[in-house]
Amino acid sequence: TPLARRVAAIPKAQYGGRHAVTMLPGSGIGPELMNYVKEVFRYAGVPVDFEEVQMDPKSESNEDLEYALTSIRRNGVALKGNIETGSMSRGVLSRNVALRNELDLYINVLHCKSYPGVTARQKDIDIIIVRQNTEGEYAMLEHESVSGVVESMKVVTSENSERVARYAFEYAKKNGRKKVTTIHKANIMKLSDGLFLETSRKIASDYPDIEHNDMIIDNCCMQLVSKPHQFDVMIMTNLYGTIVSNVVCGLVGGAGLLSGKNYGDHYAIFEPGTRNTGTAIAGKNIANPVAMLNAAVDMLEHLGHHYHANMIHTAIDRTINEDHIHTPDLGGQATSIDVVQNIIKYLQETTKTSNW
Numbered sequence: 443t444p445l446a447r448r449v450a451a452i453p454k455a456q457y458g459g460r461h462a463v464t465m466l467p468g469s470g471i472g473p474e475l476m477n478y479v480k481e482v483f484r485y486a487g488v489p490v491d492f493e494e495v496q497m498d499p500k501s502e503s504n505e506d507l508e509y510a511l512t513s514i515r516r517n518g519v520a521l522k523g524n525i526e527t528g529s530m531s532r533g534v535l536s537r538n539v540a541l542r543n544e545l546d547l548y549i550n551v552l553h554c555k556s557y558p559g560v561t562a563r564q565k566d567i568d569i570i571i572v573r574q575n576t577e578g579e580y581a582m583l584e585h586e587s588v589s590g591v592v593e594s595m596k597v598v599t600s601e602n603s604e605r606v607a608r609y610a611f612e613y614a615k616k617n618g619r620k621k622v623t624t625i626h627k628a629n630i631m632k633l634s635d636g637l638f639l640e641t642s643r644k645i646a647s648d649y650p651d652i653e654h655n656d657m658i659i660d661n662c663c664m665q666l667v668s669k670p671h672q673f674d675v676m677i678m679t680n681l682y683g684t685i686v687s688n689v690v691c692g693l694v695g696g697a698g699l700l701s702g703k704n705y706g707d708h709y710a711i712f713e714p715g716t717r718n719t720g721t722a723i724a725g726k727n728i729a730n731p732v733a734m735l736n737a738a739v740d741m742l743e744h745l746g747h748h749y750h751a752n753m754i755h756t757a758i759d760r761t762i763n764e765d766h767i768h769t770p771d772l773g774g775q776a777t778s779i780d781v782v783q784n785i786i787k788y789l790q791e792t793t794k795t796s797n798w
């Protein structure tokens with residue numbers, strides 16, 4: 443059945459159980475966050491070798507994009523910062539969108555879970571956002587039909603709508619989740635969002651034990667701010683997905699905490715959940731390293747390195763929830779390096795007490 447298949451294939455480890463992973467540092471705070479990941483991996487003894495690919499935001503060709511794609515196709519997995527696309531020339535694609543489309547990473551998953559140690563607008567949030575990641579309003583099919591008139595096409599296919607709904611219901615089933623909510627605007631976009639909604643209803647009928655409901659995107663935004671605990675697993679098209687993800691990240695403590703996973707049948711890319719470049723805070727030792735470190739933990743889970751994933755995950759949680767070492771985005775005064783050093787302190791304690 444299509445259900446039994448795991449979403450992204452897991453690459454085989456190389457000699458000595460090590461994995462090669464593509465690292466795309468991207469722009470803004472991306473490179474410094476990647477340095478923290480490398481540092482943390484070194485102290486934890488993680489058996490991963492990074493293949494770093496730099497993307498040039500000023501590039502007028504797609505050569506660097508091709509190089510990144512070749513590397514990810516070889517390794518199967520990438521860790522990624524946000525990549526700026528400086529050139530507005532036609533034919534130079536948004537690197538972020540092009541990577542997802544070329545690798546057919548049709549699903550984005552964001553697990554929005556509150557950190558008890560972070561003072562945020564809402565407590566005890568635990569929402570899974572499953573977002574269509576390759577089509578919808580991100581189809582990049584825009585043109586100026588006559589001067590001053592631009593048309594932009596939103597593409598919704600039953601195949602992709604089905605893959606997203608199937609993933610969400612399977613996730614709910616495997617993880618003991620009770621409810622899936624489809625977010626849409628089918629009252630206005632009757633054909634495109636209508637197809638997305640109808641498809642999710644059809645898939646829902648295969649899962650009688652999981653409640654399914656739907657909600658219009660505008661009401662959803664209001665409900666998220668006022669009564670977010672009604673949501674469990676949510677599915678939505680691409681543009682609603684980026685907006686809702688940012689709303690929920692804002693509710694639990696901002697852009698610096700949560701990670702996002704991009705899956706297709708063959709490849710997976712891990713990155714911070716809200717995909718920000720952070721140009722204004724780059725190089726100041728104030729960016730929160732947690733979102734990228736969480737993305738690195740997701741990557742380790744995906745590769746089956748559960749021991750190391752758990753070790754780093756625990757060190758992050760203790761740093762944030764028990765020690766309250768918080769960067770300014772969380773209302774604290776710690777630097778990025780303070781957070782990383784505290785995490786490393788726990789890693790050193792763990793590796794010292796283990797018998798190998």
Ligand code: ATP
Binds near residue numbers: 718
């Ligand atoms: P730009 O390309 O201009 O940087 P963007 O859409 O990528 O824009 P940002 O402005 O980078 O968005 O990010 C949105 C907000 O989130 C900013 O206030 C930024 O400082 C903050 N932010 C993003 N990532 C982090 C982080 N890791 N730590 C702290 N703050 C962050």
